[in-house]
Amino acid sequence: MEDLILPQTVRYRVQQRIKSGDSMALKKQRIRSSFNLGGEQAEADSLLEEAFFETGDYEMIESRTESKCFVIGRTGAGKSAALSRIEDLHPEHVIRINPEDLSLPYITNLQAIRWLDSLEVNLDQFWIALWKHVILVEVIRHRYKVDSPVAKSNMLANLRDWIRNDRTKAAALEYLDEFEGRFWCEADERVKEITDTFSQKVSAEAGVKFGVPAIDLTAGTSGELGRSTATRAELVDRFQRLVNETQLARLNKMMEILNDHVLDSEQHFTYLIIDDLDRDWVDERVANDLIRCLFSTVVSLKRVTRLRILVALRTNIFQELDFGKRGAAQEEKFRALVLPLRWTRTSLERLLDERVKAATSGEEEGPKTVRALLPHANKTRGNPLDYILDRTLLRPRDAISFVNLCLRESVDKRAVSWEAIQAAEPGYSEGRLLALRDEWKLTYPGIDQVLNKLRGCSSAMSVPEFVAVLEDIALLTAEADFPGTQWLTTATAGVWAAAEGEAWHVTYGPLLKVLYSLGIVGIAADGSKAPKFHLDDPALIDRRSRMDTCKSVYVHRMLHSALDVRRPQERRGQAPEDY
Incomplete structure (x- = not known):
């Protein structure tokens, strides 16, 4: 009962109910180890039929x-x-x-x-x-x-x-x-x-x-x-x-x-x-x-x-x-x-709501929306649902996976806490990194080694910083055991034959396009601090007028934990800013 903050009179009544064996109301409000929002794949999703959300x-x-x-x-x-x-x-x-x-x-x-x-x-x-x-x-x-x-x-x-x-x-x-x-x-x-x-x-x-x-x-x-x-x-x-x-x-x-x-x-x-x-x-x-x-x-x-x-x-x-x-x-x-198939934040929230309702359908009490499961928003940490969705590629599997891991970190608690979300993030991020590798390994063999070149980088890189990363990636073609030499050689042809004075995004364009189209990096153009990712603007990287104004390249939040990505202020000993 230490985690409950109740008025003295209410606490006394609760204690009396527990002593008398009448603790059902509290049990209903606690997260069980078996509680989840369904499987990540259709063939293993116990809630698919009951909680299917019909999008347009x-x-x-x-x-x-x-x-x-x-x-x-x-x-x-x-x-x-x-x-x-x-x-x-x-x-x-x-x-x-x-x-x-x-x-x-x-x-x-x-x-x-x-x-x-x-x-x-x-x-x-x-x-x-x-x-x-x-x-x-x-x-x-x-x-x-x-x-x-x-x-x-x-x-x-x-x-x-x-x-x-x-x-x-x-x-x-x-x-x-x-x-x-x-x-x-x-x-x-x-x-x-x-x-x-x-x-x-x-x-x-x-x-x-x-x-x-x-x-x-x-x-x-x-x-x-x-x-x-x-x-x-x-x-x-x-x-x-x-x-x-x-x-x-x-x-x-x-x-x-x-x-x-x-x-x-x-x-x-x-x-x-x-x-x-x-x-x-x-x-x-x-x-x-x-x-x-x-x-x-x-x-x-x-x-x-x-x-x-x-x-x-x-x-x-x-x-x-x-x-x-x-x-x-x-x-x-x-x-x-x-x-x-495309999903929005609103449609993903409604999908999660349907799954919460289905998972608690046999209980009179308990949360009926995903927001009711999560901690309250505050000025310091922001909105927890936004935090979760910001770390997805706006796909049902990503969102369900993250929330399920948060629930696993919250067993016997009345709700998911911010601490549980942060504890769940490393495992979720590692899982998404592996899923990204598995999704694209046939098209881009060795993509895991390419992603590893982003390890320890800044979440928001200046153009020179990002170009240095791209050059490190290009050098993979010289490694005898790299399985993606064929596609990477094509993608980096402009790097080895760069003309003097050519814009950076033209020289590195094909490789940049791979990373952008996979959702790994986003671009902050036109002086904006907020990056655009492939989900936001699939054609951005093909518009030279926008790329000419690019000031920063961002790694997607989904991969921050798995790749040990640093936020800019961490290098200066300041509190990290959650881009």
């Missing part, structure tokens, strides 16, 4: 008429949570395709596929046909509950009866007949069958036309044939035509059947969800092509009016997609269909 972005995702279909966001932004919410609310209308279940690693490891890839044959038409087949069959299976040969026969008979007078559509149905005995099987079996058939065609063609044994369809074989430019050109031309002769024509007709006869009413409206494309589900060598061709497939299937396909993808993977193969117009089309 989610309303667009759930809408049956919204055209945007690519849900893009950084790790922890809520992509998977939003798609899981749709599954919870519309279980009879949702199909989920897991990339890991499609045997795509099996496909990319086939000798024939590797051989064609080594010849630089464009496999886009094959990948698009494969995606279309998977999606079309999954939708038909879901609509007609096709799980046996009898169910398949009945479904085909019904479709034929509806379109008997349309010869082109009837011909499209023959496509399904080609998978007799396999239609109701799992997707990975059907994918393997399609690919094996294609591989056999490639092997046969290579043997008949060019005398290449099937067993020799390896990268080494293409290298031998590549010695003859004419032979190689003939190979590429022939197999490019073979790839282009896939079943796309009949698949496109199947889309008409899907729209006119399968999903023929609103009661059959279907969401098709594709998530987890950021996991190690396929050889990185072809992942870009597979995802890009998936995007093309989704765009073409938008003509099916009662089918809403939603593809979730991490921001860094989307940025790496090479749309150039499809032309600028195609890239523009894709980007017009992107829904970037």
Whole structure:
């Protein structure tokens, strides 16, 4: 009871209630060790269903008429949570395709596929046909509950009866007949069958036309044939035509059947969800092509009016997609269909409030908002919720993680104190540093070593101070064991070839842009003391007029503790200023 400051009469009554065993009221007001605001990941979040907060972005995702279909966001932004919410609310209308279940690693490891890839044959038409087949069959299976040969026969008979007078559509149905005995099987079996058939065609063609044994369809074989430019050109031309002769024509007709006869009413409206494309589900060598061709497939299937396909993808993977193969117009089309997930301070506070309510739903007493859990604001320390959100990248995962750690430091207390927040911050900051590394290590190998160059720096650096840090980072390219030499060499090319008199942000621009886009540093331009980060102004770093007035570069507060960042006044023995 030492932590309670109560009037003497009230303290006496409390003591009497405790002596009589009636301490329930106090117990309800104390933070239990099991009390938290849910898990940081959708699949491990016990409060997701009960405390889901519907933002405007989610309303667009759930809408049956919204055209945007690519849900893009950084790790922890809520992509998977939003798609899981749709599954919870519309279980009879949702199909989920897991990339890991499609045997795509099996496909990319086939000798024939590797051989064609080594010849630089464009496999886009094959990948698009494969995606279309998977999606079309999954939708038909879901609509007609096709799980046996009898169910398949009945479904085909019904479709034929509806379109008997349309010869082109009837011909499209023959496509399904080609998978007799396999239609109701799992997707990975059907994918393997399609690919094996294609591989056999490639092997046969290579043997008949060019005398290449099937067993020799390896990268080494293409290298031998590549010695003859004419032979190689003939190979590429022939197999490019073979790839282009896939079943796309009949698949496109199947889309008409899907729209006119399968999903023929609103009661059959279907969401098709594709998530987890950021996991190690396929050889990185072809992942870009597979995802890009998936995007093309989704765009073409938008003509099916009662089918809403939603593809979730991490921001860094989307940025790496090479749309150039499809032309600028195609890239523009894709980007017009992107829904970037963004959160504001207000929406994050409301999300935390919903979770507090859900976590205390069985208790009459206790806090019902996140502010009620936290200490009061004061002039010395400021607002505790602002303090927490200032140390996030405005993502649900960050905010939930920080508050949960604060609660862990407050077990058996009536509320979270400022001391608990400060005790929780080092662990939270270390966790975010590791999460940042894991999020970007495929795009920027060695990013953890780059971040380590900021260790012990000032939270607000002058331009010369920051340039010195950037030069230290550039020197990593000379270290034999640094895994990110390729990307860092590109990002620091201007450092080694700097022209005299060139503005600092031009010379160091590519490297600065990496740190800025990841949210690691912010810029104070136009004489302002308050820095702007990527969340505030994604395009700031590209505007020379603003960068010319840059006076200071700031490290994000989220990383201060983990990187031992010093505040400017600490060097002069003064009280630190919380930028």
